[in-house]
Ligand code: HEC
């Protein structure tokens with residue numbers, strides 16, 4: 001079937017008309033509230049119920065790797081992010097609803113950025129120096145492997161979550177990182193983060209990056225606890241140092257990304 005050019009042009013024109021450059025609902029509280037309800041249904045499974053991140057990045061930080069303008073946000077929701085889990089919602093939601101989602105995301109960002117007052121550079125020094133965080137954590141190709149890789153932690157986690165990780169690491173253990181303690185037949189005790197665990201065996205890694213694998217039948221005991229091997233840093237850092245460290249962690253958003 002041949003489509004007359006005029007119709008095609010009109011259709012293209014309509015598509016363009018659907019996506020204005022600025023948010024028609026900017027600053028509209030009702031629109032943000034409707035956006036919040038939609039977010040719960042369609043987006044929370046990946047971005048968290050308060051948009052603070054999960055499988056998808058934290059959207060409350062006020063800065064986005066796909067660009068910071070309203071139309072950048074619109075575009076990534078409309079088109080998705082190719083090669084990632086972020087779906088395209090262009091066919092499922094109409095443009096107004098996508099703008100309402102943008103309004104909601106904006107309403108979160110303002111609050112969060114206000115609390116970010118630390119200095120990134122000082123935070124970086126604390127991470128590799130006084131905090132000795134690199135003993136257990138990697139950023140890109142540097143650091144230890146016992147704890148989670150933090151290369152993109154700023155994209156994945158909220159400020160509140162990161163702060164809690166430092167002050168009270170046991171409160172919310174990163175999934176996959178319980179503590180495993182093995183006592184060998186000759187009475188040696190080995191403590192590390194879980195790397196594998198089943199009825200017959202246990203694998204773990206200690207703070208010196210040593211990997212161990214045991215058969216249960218070969219050892220005296222194996223114990224798994226949902227507590228963290230990360231020391232609590234309450235009292236180690238001043239409030240100002242803590243803010244600096246948080247500013248650094250939030251900035252960790254992966255290579256080539258802001
Ligand atoms: C299946 C999981 C999933 C769902 C559902 C999902 N997202 Fe995402 N989203 C992601 C991932 C993963 C990324 C990161 C893409 C990347 O790295 O480029 C992302 C990225 C984004 C970004 C860009 C963030 C940035 O820093 O540039 C925005 C904005 C966003 N999503 C909004 C939404 C909204 C709004 C919804 C619901 C309508 C939604 N997402 C639903 C997984 C999801």
Ligand code: HEC
Pocket residue numbers: 127131132133134135136137146147148153156157162165166169170172173174177193207228229230231233245249
């Ligand atoms: C002795 C090892 C060790 C040291 C030192 C350590 N951590 Fe951890 N860290 C861990 C382990 C293990 C986990 C995973 C268990 C948990 O959730 O607490 C973790 C979790 C985290 C998380 C949560 C990551 C996520 O995605 O859920 C952050 C953030 C973090 N650490 C930051 C730091 C910072 C910053 C420092 C230095 C001030 C530090 N850690 C020092 C072992 C360590």
